[in-house]
Amino acid sequence: MNCREAVEHLYEYLDRELTPEVESKVREHLKACPPCGEHFDTEQAFLKFVEARCRSRCAPPELKRRILRELFGE
Amino acid sequence: MNASSEQAGSGDGKRASFEREALVHLDALYRVALRLTGNGSDADDLVQETMLKAYRSWDQYQLGTNAKGWLLTILRNSFINEYRRRARHPETVDVDTIEPFAVLSEEQEADPHGRFFDQIVDEEVQRAIDGLPEAFREALVLSDVEGLSYQDIAGILEVPVGTVKSRLFRARQMLKAKLYQYAVEMGYIKGNAG
Numbered sequence: 001m002n003c004r005e006a007v008e009h010l011y012e013y014l015d016r017e018l019t020p021e022v023e024s025k026v027r028e029h030l031k032a033c034p035p036c037g038e039h040f041d042t043e044q045a046f047l048k049f050v051e052a053r054c055r056s057r058c059a060p061p062e063l064k065r066r067i068l069r070e071l072f073g074e
Numbered sequence: 075m076n077a078s079s080e081q082a083g084s085g086d087g088k089r090a091s092f093e094r095e096a097l098v099h100l101d102a103l104y105r106v107a108l109r110l111t112g113n114g115s116d117a118d119d120l121v122q123e124t125m126l127k128a129y130r131s132w133d134q135y136q137l138g139t140n141a142k143g144w145l146l147t148i149l150r151n152s153f154i155n156e157y158r159r160r161a162r163h164p165e166t167v168d169v170d171t172i173e174p175f176a177v178l179s180e181e182q183e184a185d186p187h188g189r190f191f192d193q194i195v196d197e198e199v200q201r202a203i204d205g206l207p208e209a210f211r212e213a214l215v216l217s218d219v220e221g222l223s224y225q226d227i228a229g230i231l232e233v234p235v236g237t238v239k240s241r242l243f244r245a246r247q248m249l250k251a252k253l254y255q256y257a258v259e260m261g262y263i264k265g266n267a268g
Contacts, residue, residue: 011243015217017224042188046250047218049191053199054219059104063118067100067125072089 001029006036014044088132095141096128102142102220103149109215110153112204120157124149143226146216150230185254190262194253202252210245217242 006029012018013026030037068074103124107117127148128135135144203211209231216222216230217238224242228235257263 011239011246015224015242046188046191046246049188050199050203050214050218050249051221053194053196054105054109054203054215056196057101057105057108057200059100059121060114060118063104063121064097064100066118067097067122070122070126071092071129 001025003029003033003036006030006033007039010040010043014040014047091137092129092132095135095137096125096132096145099142099145100125103145105219106146106212106215107149107153109200109203109211109219110150110208111157116157120149120153123152123156127152140226142220143222143230146220146222147230150212185257185263188250190257191253193260193262194257198256199253202249202256205252206245206248210241210248213238213241214245214249218246 006026009018009022009026013023016023018026030040065074100121103121104117107120107124108114111117111120124145128145131148135141203214206214212231213227216227217224222230224235224238227238231238233241254263
């Protein structure tokens, strides 16, 4: 697998959407090619950053109470 | 009666299975609703309505299958039918024809590893996501915040998997470009664009 092919699979690789066979080819390329490895690491860090910045939000306790009241009369 | 033989029918069994399989996804529904509607009050109403609809049709849900995807489908349909028009302006362009645009190279060169991310607070990231076209925003939130598979996202959005991939790619590029631009404006990184 060359650099262009690896980058074409960038997000499918990070999202764990590739078949095991293609995933292992990408992984081998990343081991052998530090610039691609760095590129993938940076993209992964970006996705983790977005998740962390948004996952902190939770449903307000009052909303949960409202729903339980509506559903079960509590 | 053990969980595997329990039916989603009525009475205590219905309530127990709904609490176990549906109510546990309240936070996920709320996060998606927030990003779809853009405000807490509409998000509250949308989630409440989703849960009420889900409870009413609970006997159509097969226990132990993908409750999160099922609930998110109800939530999105409710949003489209009842909230979209008043919450935000409907999309007037076909987002799938928008050319992908990349982060300006001189900005990325100033911080190739995105170290400035650490300085950007939750609210700013959420605001940047809210500024994405709706079709990009929903794909990004379902994938990058809620961790759904391409297949599940395709089912919820009623589009082919290829469209999910393409929207996710564009959404991520657009979000990154917005955050780089914000980082330059705030002086977290130096841009050459003036």
